[in-house]
Amino acid sequence: MYELSLLSIIALCMVSFIGVPHGSFDGAVAALLGFQTKKQFIFFVFWYTVISLAVIIFWIYFPIIALLLFLLMSIIHFGLCDWSFLGVGRLKWLITLTHGMNIIFGVIFFHTGEVFKIFSFLSNENFYFFQNYLYAPYLVYMALTLIYLYYSFSITKMRWGLIEMIAIVIIISQLDPLTGFALYFCFFHTAKHVKAILININNHITNKNFVFKSTAIFTIVTWLGGCIAIIYLSNNFSFSESFIKTIFIGLAALTLPHMALIDYFYRKKFN
Numbered sequence: 440m441y442e443l444s445l446l447s448i449i450a451l452c453m454v455s456f457i458g459v460p461h462g463s464f465d466g467a468v469a470a471l472l473g474f475q476t477k478k479q480f481i482f483f484v485f486w487y488t489v490i491s492l493a494v495i496i497f498w499i500y501f502p503i504i505a506l507l508l509f510l511l512m513s514i515i516h517f518g519l520c521d522w523s524f525l526g527v528g529r530l531k532w533l534i535t536l537t538h539g540m541n542i543i544f545g546v547i548f549f550h551t552g553e554v555f556k557i558f559s560f561l562s563n564e565n566f567y568f569f570q571n572y573l574y575a576p577y578l579v580y581m582a583l584t585l586i587y588l589y590y591s592f593s594i595t596k597m598r599w600g601l602i603e604m605i606a607i608v609i610i611i612s613q614l615d616p617l618t619g620f621a622l623y624f625c626f627f628h629t630a631k632h633v634k635a636i637l638i639n640i641n642n643h644i645t646n647k648n649f650v651f652k653s654t655a656i657f658t659i660v661t662w663l664g665g666c667i668a669i670i671y672l673s674n675n676f677s678f679s680e681s682f683i684k685t686i687f688i689g690l691a692a693l694t695l696p697h698m699a700l701i702d703y704f705y706r707k708k709f710n
Contacts, residue, residue, distance in 0.1 A: 441560045443617070443679040450621035451686050458621070459661055459690070461629040462697045464636045466653030468705055471643055480653075490699075491692040498688050502562040509691040514539030516698045517628055521603075523706060524631045525596045533590070534600065537583040541604045542611070542623050544580050547573070550616040557616070560680065561687055603627070632701075639709055665689055 443451070465487070466480070474483045498505040518539030522531055547554050551570065558566040591597040607627065611619030640650055665685050672681035 441556065441680050441683065442677065443683065444615070447615060447617040448679070448682070450615075450618040451682055453621045453625050454686055454690075455662070455665065457625040458629050459665075459693070460654070460658045461632050462693050463654045463657035463661065464633065464640075464650075465697055465700055466657050467640055467644065467650040468636060468700055470646075470649065470653070471639055472700075472704055472708065487696045487700075490696040494692040494695050495688060498691060503564050503566070505691065506558060506562045506566075509687075509694065510543055512691075512694050512698055514543050516694060516702060517542055519702050519706065520628055520631055521600065523635065525600050527594060527596050527600075530590060530594075530597075533583060533586060534597070537580070537587045538600065538604060540576065540580040540583065542607055542620070544576055545608050545611050546616045546620055548577070549612045550619075554616050557683065561684065635709075661689075661693070 466484075469480065469483045474480050494505070515535060516539070518535030518537070521538035522534040525534060527534060551573070555567050555570060558569075587597065587601065591601045607623055610622055613619075614622070640647075644650060668685040668689065669678070669681045672684055676684065
C-alpha cells in the first residue's frame with residue numbers, strides 16, 4: 440500500500456489545479472494553428488481524445504514501457520520548453536536534454552528510494568531493477584552539464600539557464616519528490632508555457648472569448664475525468680493510491696497529444 444503525506448497531497452492538488460490547466464490552452468493553440476472552424480475544432484478534439492485514451496489503454500497493458508516512455512517524453516517536453524524560453528537558436532538538443540534531465544533525474548537522484556517506490560506502484564511491477572542502470576543516465580547528464588557549462592561562459596542566456604537549473608536542484612533536494620516536482624511543474628514549466636502562449640494569442644487571435652471558453656471547457660472536462668478516475672480506482676485502491684495513479688497516468692495521457700501539438704506543430708510555426 441502506498442500512502443501520501445499531507446504535503447504530497449497538497450503538491451498533487453497543485454499539479455491538478457495549477458499545472459494541468461496549462462494544457463487546457465491547447466484549444467487556443469489549435470486555433471493558432473488554423474483549427475478555427477467548428478468542424479476543424481471538433482476534428483482536433485476528437486483526435487486529441489483518441490490519443491489520450493490510447494495512452495491510458497497502453498499503460499494498462501504495458502505499464503513499465505509506458506512509464507519509461509513517459510519519463511523520456513517528459514525530459515524532451517520540459518527541455519524544449521526551456522530551450523524555447525531561453526531563446527537560444529543553436530545548441531537546441533544540448534539545452535533540451537540538459538534541462539529536461541535536470542528535473543527528472545534530479546528528483547530520482549535525491550529521492551531514489553521514494554521515487555522507485557512510486558514507479559513500482561505506477562507500473563504494477565518491481566521497478567527497482569532499473570536502479571542497477573541509473574549510472575548510465577547520470578553519466579550522460581553529467582557530460583551534458585559540463586558541455587552546457589562550457590558554452591555558458593560565452594552565451595549569456597545559457598548562464599541564466601544554468602542558474603535556473605541550480606535553483607531547481609536546490610528545491611528538489613530539500614523537499615520530498617512530489618512537492619519538488621510540483622513546484623517545478625507549476626511555477627517553472629507552466630509559467631513559461633502560459634506566458635509564451637498568451638503572447639501569441641494576443642498577437643494572432645482576435646476572438647478572445649473563444650480562448651476563454653475553450654480553455655475553461657478543457658480544464659473542467661479534465662478535472663471531471665480525474666474525479667471519475669479517482670472514484671473508479673477507489674474500488675480497489677486507497678485514496679492516496681487512486682490519486683497518484685490518476686495524476687501520473689492522466690499526465691501521461693495528456694502529455695502525448697500536448698507534446699505533439701506544442702513541440703512539433705506549434706514550435707515549428709512560432710519558434
